[in-house]
Amino acid sequence: HSPEGFDCVINGEYQVSCLRDGSEVYFPFSFLKNYFEVYGKIVSEDGEERFEWFHSYSKIYHPKGKYDPKGVFMYFDNYNVEVRERVKCITASEGVPVSTQWEPRGYFYPIQIAQFGLAHYSKYIAEAEPNRLVLEDGDRTKALWFVADGASFTRKFLTDINNFVIEFNTQESLNSKGIELKLSESLTDFILNLNLKFESNGSVEVIVEDKEKKSNFHLFYVCSDLWITSKGNKIFHGLGDCNSWRRLTRDLLVDLQKGQSLSEKGKRILRSRARVTAVIFRGVGYADNITLSSSEHLAHFYDAADWFVKHQDDEGGWPIDVKRHLGAGVEDLDAGWYSAMGQGQAMSLLMRAYYSSRNEYYLSAALDAVKPFQALSEDHGVKAVFMDKYIWFEEYPTQPSSFVLNGFIYSLIGLYDVAHAPDSMGSEARDLYIQGIRSLKAMLLLYDTGSGTLYDLRHITAGGAPNVARWDYHSTHVNQLLLLSTIESDPVFATTAKRWQSYMNGKRAPHN
């Protein structure tokens, strides 16, 4: 005998085509995956096929040791913020991402910028030294430059920076030839890094070839405030102020991808098909230390940290200039709100920048960032109080309060990092951290559904269905608890992390 088709009636509501073999009835995965929201597919290994069923799609990263305010930030060495679709581009003026998540024209989102910086810092710590090829430094390494008719090119010692640099003087027009460095076919890295200063309205052009199509993309970095624009195979990033020395670090593949996305969403050239073929300068200016690397994490990290130093306001905050609609029953946040998570992640970033550079202004910015934690949400701060009892720091300082869990814990990690500032400078942060941990211990299990976690407590404050965390937020919760378990003695963090992780494999809390 063999299995036969059989009708299955689901909760008296609808019918599914099953198979029956004796007393056993078999349900199709196409039904199960929707009914239970599980995952799975047929996989093949060594010619053997099988079906792999997964209860969740997320991953847990077990910390390797005690959390260190100077070390890798959680598992952020696995993050790649800039390739996310909701990142419009990395600005060439400040080297930070622009978000389009809640506003398609784009805006600076402190959380995203901090995560970009923390990811690069963590990769810097976790990864091996990059390949780094200096193409031209005006001094020890000299490249062969093709100089257009009527243009000039020299190498020159500048006393203000005490260094040999290249000096060029060409037409500004992007159609003109400029001075051009053609690159060897053997180069396979895509991080361009150089020092740059224009005396005029100049530009840097980088040509990237699609090896398969034998066609070229042209990346232009121009003296302008624009973020990104494209026209055909030309992609433009604005350098902002061109007339002072600055270091420009570009992930050329990211710039290319973002440019391509402007015309065709999600399109992305494969690394293996791309090759950097030329660097061209136009206008009047100087360049130095032109380098192609496999990565320049520290440079990206400092770009992010510098953004926070530059854009911190008088209240110590980084206002978010986009309206935020959280959901029914919760008032929208008007542009200009602070986020405890944004503040916290910035603090984690800035403390690392301070430790790594010993520049006091990073420390100072991190200490100032604590201020919004002292003010209630309705007073433009980030503090909420649960049931008049437990102080909470709000990722979204809404009315009524929303009590987003992961944002709160990120803010606690930021406070922890500042709490460890030298001398007793971190005492204010330390007090807030201690209060926050007390709240977290009291409230953590409010997020436990017995088979997953809740993203926030808006159902308690605003009514309606609980807002269940999708698996990647759930795994963030687990990862955060695992981190806290390395710095807090209360076993609730490790115990809860373990149970919450088991939910990802379909385990459930017992019922009575």
Next chain:
Amino acid sequence: HSPEGFDCVINGEYQVSCLRDGSEVYFPFSFLKNYFEVYGKIVSEDGEERFEWFHSYSKIYHPKGKYDPKGVFMYFDNYNVEVRERVKCITASEGVPVSTQWEPRGYFYPIQIAQFGLAHYSKYIAEAEPNRLVLEDGDRTKALWFVADGASFTRKFLTDINNFVIEFNTQESLNSKGIELKLSESLTDFILNLNLKFESNGSVEVIVEDKEKKSNFHLFYVCSDLWITSKGNKIFHGLGDCNSWRRLTRDLLVDLQKGQSLSEKGKRILRSRARVTAVIFRGVGYADNITLSSSEHLAHFYDAADWFVKHQDDEGGWPIDVKRHLGAGVEDLDAGWYSAMGQGQAMSLLMRAYYSSRNEYYLSAALDAVKPFQALSEDHGVKAVFMDKYIWFEEYPTQPSSFVLNGFIYSLIGLYDVAHAPDSMGSEARDLYIQGIRSLKAMLLLYDTGSGTLYDLRHITAGGAPNVARWDYHSTHVNQLLLLSTIESDPVFATTAKRWQSYMNGKRAPHN
């Protein structure tokens, strides 16, 4: 082609034998039912077989109208408390159930007694008038009695009760013949109801025949404080005080079942196989109004209400004389605790007894039952406070507080019933009810897991995994909210009930 065996790997942990048919993979229900705890079976209808899948096994009862403190209590007309296995017996002394749930020797559990009474009250309202056959009333209906040698039998007018009764004087020995009434084979009812008074240590015996086996069971109601005992086919219930007039109402099949269970757990003679063949009196005494009925709900109801009047203590409570172990992290309750649910259900019962009888002592007991709501759990009351803010009434007044949801709502219903007492006698209950509803509105969604409900909040107060409500408690939550939605204007009760009911069909709250 036909479906073939296929290996399925579950979360990388273990393997299940599936079927594959092209790109569709089928999972056996034997796996699914354990993994997801769903229910189902093959059913046959009109010769057609199909599989019926159920997400839950419980039922929702939609209220027919606004909740009425004088009416049917929820859906308790569907309850049959006495047949539950954890009911040791219905005492013949007071006509109330004895629980063995947490203590095998048995104890009086106010909640069970109240539910027994409320179930019978609700059946009394909801059901049609019973069959009722008077066998002997000493006056208008006279039966044929077989009188043993040396025994006497007369019909006599007693001035103290102003009624004709039968008088008997026989040996006390249960082996003696007594006076016997043989019953017609046409009788199919099993509720025996009579007035009774002994001058000596007498007894009532009822013979129930197993028609198939042609064997007899002997139910003895004896002058003793015992609850129930058995010896072979003889089952003994104690009448308590025999020497005053009292009304005895016995469900003979229940008495038989409880007796059989003493020797063989769960054994139960089928109604269709049983027949009452004789009633025998022994000793010196009187009887009257000997009746066999299909039901005597009001008699059982008053037995329960009278128990509450008789056993209420000076603090207005019904102490529960059994230790209660709730779970890890929660201190055991020592014998003598009050339950807000016990108080509340008693109040619902007593108010109905008052309305139905107009006996003031029922009202008075109901009003006194409010007192333990004013005292905190640690002060032998039933009041807890959630996060120093919301007053709660505890089914189990534990340390730390447990915040059992269904028990709290039952207590609120009891308060509501007393709040509607005549004049302004219910004002104290009304204030407590209003406070309780305020807490319930604020805390209700703490129990919502997005796919079911929690039984209590012990995970918040004592730590550990949330205590998920099994489906019958979940459906109780839904039924309770549906009741509240008929007396409270806040839409949260109906909205939440609807969502919670949808969970029973596998629906889930959305994730982000």
